[in-house]
Amino acid sequence: MRPPRPLRRPPLADTAAVSHGHGTGTGLSDNKLLMWVFLGSECLLFGGLISTYLIYRSRFGDGPAPGDIFDIPFTSVSSFVLLMSSLTMVLALSALQRGDIRNNRIWLLTTALLGSLFIGGQVYEFTTFVREGLGYSTSPFSSAFFTLTGFHGVHVSLGILMLMSLLISSLRGTLTTERSETVEIVGLYWHFVDVVWIFIFTVIYLVPSPTS
Amino acid sequence: MSTATESPVESHEAAHEEGHDHPSDRRYIQVAVILAIVTALEVGTYFVHMPGEVLIPMLMAMMIYKFFYVAAWFMHLRFDSPLFTKFFVSGLVLATIVYGITLTVFEFWHKG
Amino acid sequence: MSDVTELETPGGSIGVYTRPKANTGWRDWITTVDHKKIGILYGATAMFFFAIGGLEALLIRLQLATPDGTVLGADTYNRVFTMHGVTMVFLVIMPLAAAFANYLLPLQIGARDVAFPRMNALSFWIFLAGGLFLNMAWIVGDAPDGGWFAYAPNTGMIFSPGKGMDYYAIGLQITGIASLISAMNLIVTVLNMRAPGMTLFKMPVFTWMILVVQFLLLFAVPVITVALFLLLFDRNFGANFFNPEMGADPLLWQHLFWIFGHPEVYILILPSFGIISEVIPTFSRKPLFGYPFMVFSGIAIGFMGWGVWAHHMFVSGIGPISVAAFSVSTMFIAVPTGVKILNWLATMWGGRIRFNTPMLFASGVVSMFTIGGLSGVTHSLAPADTQQTDTYYIVAHFHYVIFGGALLGIFAGFYFWWPKVFGHLLDEKWGKWNFWLMIVGFNMTFGPMHILGLQGMSRRIDSYSPGFGFEFWNMFASIGAFIIAVGVVVFMVNVVISARRARTAPPVGLDPWDARSPEWFSPNPTPAHNFDEDIQINSLDEFWHRKYGEDEDGRVVRVATAEEVCQDGSATDTHLPSPSYWPVVLAAGLPFVGFGLMYTLWFCVPGGALVLMAIYGWIFEPVDDPDGPHGHGGHGDEPTEDPPSEERADDASAETTEEAPVG
Known part of the structure; x- marks a missing residue:
């Protein structure tokens, strides 16, 4: 938890060296540091939701049990989609860093589309579950399941919004190589959401769940 | 205000100073392929019957x-x-740790 | 960030995306991004809520002064004690600590502002929105009644059918967002913006303690966020997280709440520890004894605070192994706290102590917190705790810690840093009355509660019958409560009188206390730009070391006056971040979203629209007002040497698109 000591920059804005923000105390960009600090905090948020689910996964009462209702092949496909969106995200960043605006736009759009595909899959999954009798109020298991995956879905959706904002920004000509850090930071968020899903996919879906 | 935003030149220099360049697209694709293969292996366990003591550690490792x-x-x-890395x-x-203790208090591991 | 807007608006700013210009009047306070003004806003708002919470406390004591009290009905009583607790914890102590952190932390590390000034304003306005939202429950006549820790399923729809607990859940959710944003902001500030030469182990202890608190907030807030969401979904959308009929486990709430709740008590107390670690050395004229131990014990408290939460749940049926484990960890956490107390005493030992008001309050903290800490250790013994749980003994304990520890420390800070903030001292005579009334009233109120608790008087009961031996001490405690109230009124009077006197009196001077830490390098009151130039930090207590040296016999002698050491605040070429409308707009949207969740989702539409508008306004607003004072914005016609358009380091308002929606 203790950050390193180096202190290369004077913190006041008086001198040219300072005003840039390079040579911040840690030598790191404030924005990126902020995002990482935030992601550290998010670990506790998802940890809480995942633990809640794990505590409740066998408490399905008379409703459908997780082991009966999960459609592993379907979820595998949508997990794969989300995983690949991380690749396209990183390609978007790499294109922008090279100054390749065209490819940057293409990959940003692809990432947003893959994210939307994932969300679409989740909507489909939810409606199927509801049709099969697993409503939000059916059991502690169902509430915990929908809340956990719903929170993740909201995070993905916010990520899509950010990607679309970046894309609009790019189309207006303002997303240039100099601003690649913005893309990188959105990317960090996006990959984090992906990493959370890697966890959820294994622990919630693939590890055998209780059946009724 | 950030390094990269304000002064791309310097930030690139900084990157070089640290002796790292961002990996190439090729490398990223290789990473993705590996991830895809591991995912395929993970999903594969669903179709193969295995005792929990083997399956769960395997899944966790992957x-x-x-x-x-x-x-x-x-x-x-x-x-x-x-x-x-430290923050994350x-x-x-x-x-x-915290949620592990909580799950322990709820005797989660016994049922699993 | 800058680039966004520059590129968006090549010819300067457009339409609504100009930045506010007012430097005076109420508009300035609404749009300010100056960490000092935000600190004052935090302090003033918290004192307003302190008055509300205090009135609630007096109502409680009126009700309990005599057996079979009839001042409040049972139902109102529940609401009053719940709101008293929630207000004092979330709307008084936390924001008062935030007030000190905002004002002093950048000064103590020699920075001109925090890393993200607009986010700083945002956290204040969100906190205010949350606080008002919570107290709105009184206006609609349906205040929360489930206690500050709101145990589910007692707080579920079945047992708390009104809207009260929704106000609780959403209100705390909103203030939680504020804490989280401010935590992230201050962490980045401390890591990235320290003065040249200031390594982490040359930071003042106050800054250190605030840093630890921000980490606690960073990791604890998301946990209560989860808990509050679950409660909210249970109450409003028919989820089954806490419904035992459907097989849910009520202990889940208790765990989630206390995983947050125990770090929370350190969030409350550590800022006060930091404050008195500045006050005691100054007034003992000695360096802080064992600075590294102070820092490490603070970190240790922060870290161990995560491993003791279940001691709040010894009687909840968590099983003997858990009880034993948490008993032990609770005993351990007394060690770093004891280290701190010993170090304060050792700092005072042999010092030439001046008992000015700040020092009185600081010694009040050391003594009262020790009592509270010791009664806390008695809870770690599970068998004893079983007797004490839910009695007035617990009430006595946590008031000794939170009032005697946190609040008295904050008052020490008021008296100590008042000249730094307002440029004049608070009156000593009134200050001493303030202290003695508060400390006597405090001990009269909460001391007897130990006895009442051991006699078996339950907490949270709205009345008691005569004949149990509760009458005398309850009356005694109620009288004490009113003496505290008089003490607080004396403080308010002191504030007014001192301000009025300051108009005619000579200015306070640069160094009224012969202080030690770097915030005193700038004149009093602090000028808008904080520092004229960088301070080179060579040692801990840099300010003191520049004033004193050693003669050939090794005796400490004064080598420089404060006038020689301090900056005069005359710099005019500094560039400060421009104010912004958007933080307050964004914050204003959140209560509407809250009402939407509770009443009809339609309210979410204007709320969401405000939030979205604010986020996009935030992103696209010009980084600087080109016409503003000292504006550069690429005009290139500035005669000064500081390069135009490069001054944005501190306009770190530089929000990234992505933080705003999620953070």
């Missing part, structure tokens, strides 16, 4: 591998400042 592989390459933790890992470790 999950942790994927987790940190994405963090290392796509989130650039391999090349970036160790401070970022401290969040992860704290979450694991």
Whole structure:
């Protein structure tokens, strides 16, 4: 938890060296540091939701049990989609860093589309579950399941919004190589959401769940 | 206000100073292929019957591998400042400990 | 960030995306991004809520002064004690600590502002929105009644059918967002913006303690966020997280709440520890004894605070192994706290102590917190705790810690840093009355509660019958409560009188206390730009070391006056971040979203629209007002040497698109 000591920059804005923000105390960009600090905090948020689910996964009462209702092949496909969106995200960043605006736009759009595909899959999954009798109020298991995956879905959706904002920004000509850090930071968020899903996919879906 | 935003030149220099360049697209695709293969293996376990004592550690190992592989390459933790890793890992470790204890108190591991 | 807007608006700013210009009047306070003004806003708002919470406390004591009290009905009583607790914890102590952190932390590390000034304003306005939202429950006549820790399923729809607990859940959710944003902001500030030469182990202890608190907030807030969401979904959308009929486990709430709740008590107390670690050395004229131990014990408290939460749940049926484990960890956490107390005493030992008001309050903290800490250790013994749980003994304990520890420390800070903030001292005579009334009233109120608790008087009961031996001490405690109230009124009077006197009196001077830490390098009151130039930090207590040296016999002698050491605040070429409308707009949207969740989702539409508008306004607003004072914005016609358009380091308002929606 203790950050390193180096202190290369004077913190006041008086001198040219300072005003840039390079040579911040840690030598790191404030924005990126902020995002990482935030992601550290998010670990506790998802940890809480995942633990809640794990505590409740066998408490399905008379409703459908997780082991009966999960459609592993379907979820595998949508997990794969989300995983690949991380690749396209990183390609978007790499294109922008090279100054390749065209490819940057293409990959940003692809990432947003893959994210939307994932969300679409989740909507489909939810409606199927509801049709099969697993409503939000059916059991502690169902509430915990929908809340956990719903929170993740909201995070993905916010990520899509950010990607679309970046894309609009790019189309207006303002997303240039100099601003690649913005893309990188959105990317960090996006990959984090992906990493959370890697966890959820294994622990919630693939590890055998209780059946009724 | 950030390094990269304000002064791209310097930030690139900084990157070089640290002796790291961002990996090439080729490398990213290789990473993705590996991730895809591990995912395929994970999903494969669903179609093969295995006792829980074998299956769950296998799944966990693959999950942790994927987790940190994405963090290392796509989130650039391999090349970036160790401070970022520290923040992320401290969040992860704290979450694991605290919620691990909670699950223990709920006797989660006994039922599993 | 800058680039966004520059590129968006090549010819300067457009339409609504101009930045506010007012430097005076109420508009300035609404749009300010100056960490000092935000600190004052935090302080003033918290004192307003302190008055509300205090009135609630007096109502409680009126009700309990005599057996079979009839001042409040049972139902109202529940609401009053719940709101008293929630207000004092979330709307008084936390924001008062935030007030000190905002004002002093950048000064103590020699920075001109925090890393993200607009986010700083945002956290204040969100906190205010949350606080008002919570107290709105009184206006609609349906205040929360489930206690500050709101145990589910007692707080579920079945047992708390009104809207009260929704106000609780959403209100705390909103203030939680504020804490989280401010935590992230201050962490980045401390890591990235320290003065040249200031390594982490040359930071003042106050800054250190605030840093630890921000980490606690960073990791604890998301946990209560989860808990509050689950409660909210249970109550409003028919989820089954806490419904035992459907097989849910009520202990889940208790765990989630206390995983947050125990770090929370350190969030409350550590800022006060930081404050008195600045006050005691100054007034003992000695360096802080064992600075590294102070820092490490603070970190240790922060860290161990995560491993003791279940000691709040010894009687909840968590099983003997858990009880034993958490008993032990609770005993351990007394060690770093004891280290701190010993170090304060050792700092005072042999010092030439001046008992000015700040020092009185600081010694009040050391003594009262020790009592509270010791009664806390008695809870770690599970068998004893079983007797004490839910009695007035617990009430006595946590008031000794939170009032005697946190609040008295904050008052020490008021008296100590008042000249720094307002340029004049608070009156000593009134200050001493303030202290003695508060400390006597405090001990009269909460001391007897130990006895009442051990006699078996339950907490949270709205009345008691005569004949149990509760009458005398209850009356005694109620009288004490009113003496505290008089003490607080004396403080308010002191504020007014001192301000009025300051108009005619000579200015306070640069160094009224012969202080030690770097915030005193700038004149009093602090000028808008904080520092004229960088301070080179060579040692801990840099300010003191520049004033004193050693003669050939090794005796400490004064080598420089404060006038020689301090900056005069005359710099005019500094560039400060421009104010912004958007933080307040964004914050204003959140209560509407909250009402939407509770009443009809339609309210979410204007709320969401405000939030979205604010986020996009935030992103696209010009980084600087080109016409503003000292504006550069690429005009290139500035005669000064500081390069135009490069001054944005501190306009770190530089939000990234992505933080705003999620953070």
